[in-house]
Amino acid sequence: xxxxxxxxxxxxxxxxxxxxxxAARLREPAALTxxxxxxxxxxxxxxxxxxxDRHLAEDLTGTTFVSAIEGLPKFRGPVEALGGWLxxxxxxxxxxxxxxxxxxxxxxxxxxxxxxAASDATVDPEELAIDRLEGSRVMGALRELSPDQRxxxxxxxxxxxxxxxxxxxxxxxxxxxxxxxHRGLASLARVLGLRSPDEPQERPYPSPDPGRxxxxxxxxx
Amino acid sequence: MHRPKPNKLHDELDALLDGRPVxxxxxxxxxxxxxDSLRAELASYELDPGVADRHLExxxxxxxxxxxxxxxxxxxxxxxxxxxxxxxxxxALVLAPATIASAAALPGQAMYPFKLAIEQVRIASxxxxxxxxxxxxxxxxxxxxxxxxxxxxxxxxxxLPNALKALEQxxxxxxxxxxxxxxxxxxxxxxxxxxxxxxxxxxxxxxEVRKAAASGSIGLAGGTxxxxxxxxxxxxQDVLPPPGRETVPTAGTxxxxxxxxxxxxxxxxxxxxxxxxxxxxxxxxTTPPPTAxxxTTPPPTAxxxTEPPTSAPPExxxxxxxxxxxxxxxxxxxxxxxxxxxxxxx
Numbered sequence: 001x002x003x004x005x006x007x008x009x010x011x012x013x014x015x016x017x018x019x020x021x022x023a024a025r026l027r028e029p030a031a032l033t034x035x036x037x038x039x040x041x042x043x044x045x046x047x048x049x050x051x052x053d054r055h056l057a058e059d060l061t062g063t064t065f066v067s068a069i070e071g072l073p074k075f076r077g078p079v080e081a082l083g084g085w086l087x088x089x090x091x092x093x094x095x096x097x098x099x100x101x102x103x104x105x106x107x108x109x110x111x112x113x114x115x116x117a118a119s120d121a122t123v124d125p126e127e128l129a130i131d132r133l134e135g136s137r138v139m140g141a142l143r144e145l146s147p148d149q150r151x152x153x154x155x156x157x158x159x160x161x162x163x164x165x166x167x168x169x170x171x172x173x174x175x176x177x178x179x180x181x182h183r184g185l186a187s188l189a190r191v192l193g194l195r196s197p198d199e200p201q202e203r204p205y206p207s208p209d210p211g212r213x214x215x216x217x218x219x220x221x
Numbered sequence: 222m223h224r225p226k227p228n229k230l231h232d233e234l235d236a237l238l239d240g241r242p243v244x245x246x247x248x249x250x251x252x253x254x255x256x257d258s259l260r261a262e263l264a265s266y267e268l269d270p271g272v273a274d275r276h277l278e279x280x281x282x283x284x285x286x287x288x289x290x291x292x293x294x295x296x297x298x299x300x301x302x303x304x305x306x307x308x309x310x311x312x313a314l315v316l317a318p319a320t321i322a323s324a325a326a327l328p329g330q331a332m333y334p335f336k337l338a339i340e341q342v343r344i345a346s347x348x349x350x351x352x353x354x355x356x357x358x359x360x361x362x363x364x365x366x367x368x369x370x371x372x373x374x375x376x377x378x379x380x381l382p383n384a385l386k387a388l389e390q391x392x393x394x395x396x397x398x399x400x401x402x403x404x405x406x407x408x409x410x411x412x413x414x415x416x417x418x419x420x421x422x423x424x425x426x427x428x429e430v431r432k433a434a435a436s437g438s439i440g441l442a443g444g445t446x447x448x449x450x451x452x453x454x455x456x457x458q459d460v461l462p463p464p465g466r467e468t469v470p471t472a473g474t475x476x477x478x479x480x481x482x483x484x485x486x487x488x489x490x491x492x493x494x495x496x497x498x499x500x501x502x503x504x505x506x507t508t509p510p511p512t513a514x515x516x517t518t519p520p521p522t523a524x525x526x527t528e529p530p531t532s533a534p535p536e537x538x539x540x541x542x543x544x545x546x547x548x549x550x551x552x553x554x555x556x557x558x559x560x561x562x563x564x565x566x567x
Contacts, residue, residue, distance in 0.1 A: 178231035189255035
């Protein structure tokens with residue numbers, strides 16, 4: 001009940017209605033602008049956390065929207081499902097990009113510092129560096145997670161989706177998503193030092209899907 | 222030590238992440254804190270407004286080129302089709318009752334011009350086929366005859382002059398059409414028979430009108446009587462002779478209606494002609510026979526393949542009809558021994 005309420009809230013939060021979706025299918029500029037304004041920030045955050053490159057994340061965001069608008073007449077779901085559909089396209093574009101590009105990992109700290117210094121010169125560079133360092137620490141911890149855990153957390157936190165919506169995007173059950181979410185946050189908390197060191201790092205439950213064991217789980221096994 | 226079931230932990234964590242009221246346990250607190258850190262970190266990633274504008278530009282450009290053309294095209298086409306259907310429906314709603322109402326209109330009545338206009342449209346629509354045009358013009362001639370009869374029956378004598386003239390014109394037009402169709406080899410024998418019948422009936426009606434007008438049995442005002450008599454004489458002279466005096470179209474016979482139109486075609490598809498010995502002599506005519514020589518304008522005749530040959534009476538001197546077609550009282554020609562008069566249609 002509350003989960004579905006969350007779906008309605010997400011739709012109301014972004015201010016989209018079924019009429020907007022119909023108009024967007026007809027390529028009305030106002031409706032397309034509303035959809036972009038509603039979902040572009042979340043998509044950008046998803047890409048930014050995934051590739052750690054602002055320009056690449058911007059390009060992927062734009063590419064995803066162009067693909068989505070071209071494919072919008074094929075989308076027959078309700079407006080509540082539009083966000084999940086957009087993130088499915090985003091995942092596809094991301095995988096496509098990773099498949100095509102074999103590149104070295106970009107150091108996010110350097111980018112963030114340069115970017116912060118260029119964007120706001122009034123901010124103290126030391127504070128900026130600390131902030132970015134802290135940010136990079138969180139993102140570094142995120143990269144320690146398994147791809148499934150990271151993707152679930154990004155869709156939940158960046159995309160603002162509920163567990164059932166994430167499950168629909170990923171093609172998993174809601175229970176599996178909740179389990180991945182739990183394990184991912186537990187790992188993130190451990191890496192960030194949010195758990196006491198003497199707390200045993202144990203898994204109180206078996207993996208719901210043994211075929212999808214993470215490297216960490218495999219190591220634990 | 223009691224530990225909650227895994228599914229319960231997952232649900233409680235999920236509820237906490239969604240902001241639902243669930244007790245925050247010590248076990249879940251660090252997880253929620255990690256989630257908050259991640260949220261705060263992700264929230265710091267903001268899309269540059271300039272980049273967003275460029276994205277929107279790309280999206281809207283695509284919408285202009287990809288979408289509007291295919292989507293507006295069918296809408297416009299459908300719109301045009303709907304308009305055509307609406308106009309056709311409106312025209313049908315207006316014209317159908319008007320056509321029905323005007324079918325019985327008589328000269329002088331409000332709907333009569335509409336009736337004539339519909340006839341012209343019908344004729345124009347069949348002019349691609351000489352046979353169909355002949356049929357349609359013959360049908361119109363029959364209508365004119367019905368109108369004359371109706372006017373007499375309804376005692377609308379003031380409309381008789383115009384009605385008689387219209388009848389005469391319609392018969393002449395039908396004769397020309399039948400002659401042309403016959404010349405083209407169209408099968409118009411049936412139409413010619415009908416036209417002959419119309420002419421015979423018309424001659425009878427006109428003769429009755431003439432007698433009534435002459436005897437004063439119908440109360441005609443002076444001007445009306447003169448007009449009726451003049452119209453009767455014109456009609457009987459060439460086109461609608463009284464019974465027993467059906468005329469053979471003569472060379473150079475002027476058509477009263479159409480300038481430059483061919484003379485009265487000899488449509489006379491009477492079946493078996495009677496022997497000349499049984500043919501009755503022509504009754505005295507009220508109008509002199511036409512005297513135009515046949516050389517000026519050869520009288521048209523239907524091709525022998527489709528139309529029975531039109532014959533001139535043997536007594537006719539110099540190959541000229543005597544002004545009164547030799548025909549029996551029953552309408553059959555009595556001139557089968559006379560060589561057919563070959564007349565070409567204009």
